[in-house]
Amino acid sequence: MRDMIKKTFVLSFHQATVQQPIAYHLIKDYNWIVNILRARITPNQEEKGMLVIAVQGKRQEIHDGLEYLTRVGVNYQPLAQDVVWDEQKCTHCTACISQCPTGALSVIRPAMEVTFDKEKCIACELCLKVCPYKAVMMRI
Ligand code: SF4
Ligand code: SF4
Structure with missing residues (x-):
């Protein structure tokens, strides 16, 4: 709507x-x-x-x-913060996928490439805690 x-x-x-x-x-x-x-x-x-x-x-x-x-x-x-995904830093390790409650971070199969849909992101920050490469960040 x-x-x-x-x-x-x-x-x-x-x-x-x-x-x-x-x-x-x-x-x-x-x-x-x-x-x-x-x-x-x-x-x-x-x-x-x-x-x-x-x-x-x-x-x-x-x-x-x-x-x-x-x-x-x-x-x-x-909440004025926005989550930003840095495709250059992302290694597509998929560690964040199971943490993301909304599917904003997801895997495209069969290529197993991670992608980010900003519209689905609720800025819960769960992915920030698990990303070893700081590929997801908060933009204030
Ligand atoms: S902040 Fe939350 S909703 Fe947004 S991508 Fe990370 S885990 Fe998913
Ligand atoms: S945890 Fe970080 S590096 Fe791994 S797929 Fe997610 S955003 Fe990319």
């Missing part, structure tokens, strides 16, 4: 917000398709809770959901 967009956000919230069914409302009321990438959901006095989520939805509903987050006191930041 043309007005569907994909975004990655870092949500941070205080202890008081944890009990609220925020994810439920985002999914039910704003039709967000939510994939939780990272979570630290036990905030204490000093530390805020944190969620990194990849979201798909209609542009207007994403916008409305973000307004809802503001109303309930959840801060959000778009």
Whole structure:
């Protein structure tokens, strides 16, 4: 669909917000398709809770959901980082393939060449940890 967009956000919230069914409302009321990438959901006095989520939805509903987050006191930041694949550095060792949850990094068979589809990448960084040649990097 043309007005569907994909975004990655870092949500941070205080202890008081944890009990609220925020994810439920985002999914039910704003039709967000939510994939939780990272979570630290036990905030204490000093530390805020944190969620990194990849979201798909209609542009207007994403916008409305973000307004809802503001109303309930959840801060959000778009993840401004982008993953870049350097074809020159890649040795096609395939170490990253099983780590990539979305198939953004995949193998073309039978040539066994690795390829990168930026549209599928959710910037989870899992491939960065396993690539021995630093062929995948974050661009800030
Ligand atoms: S960051 Fe790496 S592992 Fe994560 S989705 Fe993108 S290509 Fe796949
Ligand atoms: S782990 Fe690195 S070098 Fe190996 S296939 Fe993936 S991107 Fe290429």
